[in-house]
Amino acid sequence: MKTMNHLRKMAGVSMLALAGLTTANIASADTWRYAHEEYEGDVQDxxxxxxxxxIEDHSDHTLQIYRFGELGESDDIMEQTQAxxxxxxxxxxxxxxxxxPEAQIFFIPYLMPTDMDTVVKFFRESTAINEAFPKLYAEKGLELLKMYPEGEMVVTVDEPVTKPEDFKNKKIRVMTNPLLSETYAAFGATPTPLPWGEVYGALQTNMIQGQENPIFWIESGGLYEVSPNLVFTGHGWFTTAMMANQDFYNDLSSQDKQLVQDAADYAFEAIIEHIDGLAEASLEKIRAASDEVTVTRLTDEQIEAFRARAPQVEEKFIEMTGERGKKLLAQFKEDLKAVQND
Known part of the structure; x- marks a missing residue:
């Protein structure tokens, strides 16, 4: 009888422990919020x-995703993350x-290679990407989880361009980024900062005469409809970064921190597979949708005329970022040299 009572008590304790564990699991099952800058089906999405x-396959957490425009523009979602x-x-x-400011390094023209294998290898192995940048983001209350490439930059213009002189008197939309403005000024254009939501209308009404983006974004955003001349200048790749609010990240358990890191690694591998062939497929869709589209791929000789103007953008970058930017640029070039020589 004593043994039976003891077992009943133990069973009761076990049930209480199980209930407590379940309650603890419920309490730790959070809904996290994630916003990005693109549309449904685009690379960031x-x-x-x-x-x-x-995250959801390996934990009880859920993730709520917000696409472009649902919580505002890029500046808005960054402010909301910092807050x-x-x-x-x-x-x-x-x-x-x-x-x-150092993040503008990706907008130095002709710094990055354009072949995908080298680009991907760079993002995997670069000391600048994987060691230097997390420290810079941390200073702004952000935990940098992953930087990744989306696609080669393509310029759309109101008429084909083959030399810097062709950009004269053309207003080219740029992101709110001083160094990108410097790049298009060096190319001979008039850089015009605009938020993304205004770009289509500005092209349609000839307030601007061109813009740059990866080809998949030109296709999904319908930019070719109002800016039909696509120019492959070979000047760089579009890069993006995924990060967390640092206070939030620091308050996570070690288990959840590892979960987040593993999820970012998983998403990176998936996106590298996703972008392989994406540009070609997007261009095919554009050509099928419009007879007005022209595609200009600059020759090596034509590219050299643009490349010759890159050093002044490098100088501007160093002027903007000081000694720290100079060291980052040197590391960037060292990392690129390492992957290109392998």
Whole structure:
């Protein structure tokens, strides 16, 4: 009888422990909020949903994703992340450059290679990407989780361009990024900062005569409809970064920190696979949708005329960022040399 009572008591304790554990699990099952800058099915959206997939498959947490425009423009979602309203944000250095000047390094023309294998290897192995940048983001209350490429930059213009002189008197939309403005000024254009939401209308009404973006974004945003001349200048790749509010991240358990890191790695591998062939497929869709589209791929000789203007942009970058930017640029070039020589 004593043994039976003891077992009943133990069973009761076990049930209480189980109930407590269940309650603890419920309490720790949070809904996290994540915003990005693109539309449904675009690269950042695919990355976000792969991140969500991993989080929800490996924990009791859920992830709420907000696409472009649902919480405002890029500047808005960054402010919300810094304020702790959002837990995660995906924002390109084109906008982050105002907050972290060194992030503008991605807009030095002809610094990055354009072949995908080298670009991907660079993002995997670069000391600048994986060691220097997390420290810079941390200074602004952000935990940098992953930087990744989206696609080669393509310029759309109101008429084909083959030399810097062709950009004369043309207003080219740029992100709110001082160094990108310097790039297009060096190319001979009139850089015109505009938020993304105004770009289509500005092209349609000839307030601006061109813009730059990866080809998938030109296709999904319908930019070719109002800016039909596509020019492959070979001047760089569009890069983006996924990060967390640092206070939020620091308050996570070690288990959840590892979960977040693993989810970011999982999403990175998925996105590298996703972008392989994406540009070609997007261009095919554009050509099928419009007979007015022209495609100009600059020759090596034509590219050299643009490349010759890159050093003045490098000088401007160093002027903007000082000794720290100079060291970052040197590391960047060293990392690129290492992957190109392998």
């Amino acid at each position: 695919v990355f976000a949903y792969k991140f969500k997939e991993y 702790g309203i959002l837990n995660f944000v995906n924002q390109s250095p084109g906008f982050t450059g105002a907050l972290i």
